[in-house]
Every structure is written in structure tokens, then in C-alpha cells.
Amino acid sequence: MTPGQPFLCFDADDTLWHNEDAFAEAHRKFAALLADYHAPETVESTLYATEKRNIPIYGYGCKGFTLSALETAVELAGDTMSSREVRALLTICREMLLEPVRLLPGVEETLRHLAARHPLALLTKGDLAHQENKLRASGLMDLFTRHAVISEKDEETYRRMLVLWGVEPSDFVMIGNSIKSDILPVLALGGRAIHIPYPLTWQHERAEVPENHPRFTLLDSMARLPAWVDAYLASAAKR
């Protein structure tokens, strides 16, 4: 990559396309499924505890969610559990995996505009097959010169990807909706981070928004990104 040129790297779920709303809907269906046995709040808190405990071995994504939901169902429904719950959970999983990609507003136009001017990359965590299927189905794949699905978005993994891609941390600009995964580790390694919030945030991804950090920017929509890039280039030219 050309030093001094911004290397724009995008998160995928809830940054380019909707995702968390489908998980929220799956959680609601799961609570309804176990409504005969426990209150929705109990189902939800038990499921989250199970998911959190299983992330180190399952990783992120729909398949791990479904296995954790099955474990929760066994725990909460016990011997009254039947093939009905299993069937319903497998259907919820399949529907999430097969759901068409729903791009967020402004994403396609913005990415096409930027891709004609800069190399773009995509860095996402989650289920490998599902993320790649979504990227292929999104129609956006050809706009990225680099893309990778990683198992955790921590500082170490970002560093490894920057070395692999030949990008200096000072040129790296990460754009995403998760303060925990897209913003904090990138600021820590010396990159720039642009937060475009999504209306819903999974509790596992919640973190404090950095205050007055010189390399942090909050944008309310993807459509504002080209103006940010222009301002960044103008300011870099003056330095």
C-alpha cells in the first residue's frame, strides 16, 4: 500500500448490512419457545451466560448461537424438552444463515464511490462460511482488494493483518459499528477509527465510547464517509 494514503477497512455485520436485528429476532423466538418453562428474562440471561462461556470454543456466529441455545434449552426445559424445540432451533439457525443480505442505507453508493479512488478492505469476525456467503451475496465483493474473516478482533489480530497486508498503522482507518471490536483495538495500535453506530448492540460488544480521542470520529451514516476521507486527504497534504 502507498504510505500516507488512507487504507480504508470496513467491518461487515451492522456496518455494511443488517445483522443484530436478526439475532434479536432469534432471541425473541427462542424465549417464546421456552415460554412454558421460564420467564423471557430468565431465558435471555441464561442464554447469554451460555453464549459468553462458549465463545472461546465456538467462536462467533449463528452455528455457535444455535448450539448455545440448545444447551440452554436442555438446561431450562430439562427432560420435558422434545424434538419440537430442536426442530424449531435448527429452523431458526437455517433461516438466519439463508436470509438475504440487507445492505444498510448509503452503503452501496458510498463503497462504489470510494473504491474508484482508494483500495478498500473488509475485516469481519464470525462464522467463516456465513460471512463469506454474505459477502458473495452482497454484490460488494469486487470492491474490496483485501478481505478476511477473523476469529477475534483484538489488537494482536489487527497487527497480524496489517503486517500481512503491508499497511502502516498510521495509514489504517477502520470503519465499524462496534466500539469494542472496531474502534478500541485500532486506536490502541495507532490507527484511526470511525464509529458508525447501529441501532442495536449485542451486550457482548458493548464498551465505552472514547472521549476526545484525536484519531476517533463518530459519523451518523455511511454517506458521510467520503467527505471525511476528502478532509483527511486535505489535512494530510498540508502536513
Added chain:
Amino acid sequence: MTPGQPFLCFDADDTLWHNEDAFAEAHRKFAALLADYHAPETVESTLYATEKRNIPIYGYGCKGFTLSALETAVELAGDTMSSREVRALLTICREMLLEPVRLLPGVEETLRHLAARHPLALLTKGDLAHQENKLRASGLMDLFTRHAVISEKDEETYRRMLVLWGVEPSDFVMIGNSIKSDILPVLALGGRAIHIPYPLTWQHERAEVPENHPRFTLLDSMARLPAWVDAYLASAAKR
């Protein structure tokens, strides 16, 4: 990478460490679990049909296997299925995911020997979190200058990785146990492929061994690889 130098790239499951024997054991446990309802052959053939059908959406690995096994159990046991089967399958999945890495004979010494002389890479398909956990636990991670988990080992994906890694196809040497995934696509794109068979092959990975292909080599053990590399370098020096 230096042109003309071999770029040695290793498959992981059943090439560096045991894997298929654990899946075979999981299949046996699953057949035993459903022994009250159906003959082991019926269980096995229904499971394989379900797995094969689900690979495009689940991808490879233990979590997809477990979800396919649950789907098969619902299909074969129907309403007689209970929390017992679910619990047992979740335990089988967890045991596979938490099983310590068992390196194959000669792997560690051979890789240490080669890593001191050449850049090594690792390219594996399967469950992202599980593959990365195994690589970390193997003690071999630092020996690889490049590693990636990919969703499918087809010619297109190999080409993409070679571009990303800056490797010429003619310098690429893939070492693995699967004719279908490690050998045929690499030969097709102009690379060299070294087949080190594993005693068990999942039926999805079975394919014809190439006959008399000039860039194909069969080795009976990883320990023979350094001699092959020396011979390759000697022959390259003469060209």
C-alpha cells in the same frame, strides 16, 4: 517471496495432527445413540446426506457436524427424541472442540528443520475458531510466516491466497492428505502437490489419485519431506 524458492504450504487436519479419527469416533457414538431406532448403516448414510446438503450453509467443522447430527436425529428418532440425545450430541461436539492436539509422527521435527531454512505457510479449511485454537495449542504457530483458515479449498481460493501472499504458482508447494482439497486444485493452477496420506479419509474428501503427473509426489511420511525439498532445490539449481 523470493521467486524460484519453494513456498511450502501445509494443510493442518490429518496432515499435521490427527482429526478424522475423532470424527469417525463421533460418528460411532452417534450411531450408538440412535441404535434403538435404526441400524448403524442407516444412521451413517442419513447423517452423511445431511452433512453434504448442509456444507454450503454450515461450512466444514465440528459445529456444522453437530447441527447436521441433530437434524439427522430429529429425522430418524422423530418425536421419541429427547433431551438425552441433545445432551449427548452437545457433549460429543464439546469433546471434539476441546480435545488436545495430537501431532502426527515426525511433524514437529520436520517443521522445525524446514522453518529454519524456508518460509512456511499453513492453509486449512474448517471451523475458524477451532482451527485457530488448534494451531495455537499445537506449539507450531511461530513456525509459519503465513496462515489462513478458508471456507473451501478450490482453485479460486488458492489463487486468491497466492495473490495475497505474493507467491508465484510455479513456486507453490502444497503438502496435505486430501487429494480433493490439497492436491488436485494446486496441480490445476500450476503448483506442486505432495500427498502424505492419512489412514482415514472422510467420504466427502475422496478423489482419484493423479497418475504420472510431473508435479505430483506421494510421500509416506512427513519425515521424508526435507529430502524432497533438498532434491527439488538441487534440480532447480541445475535448470
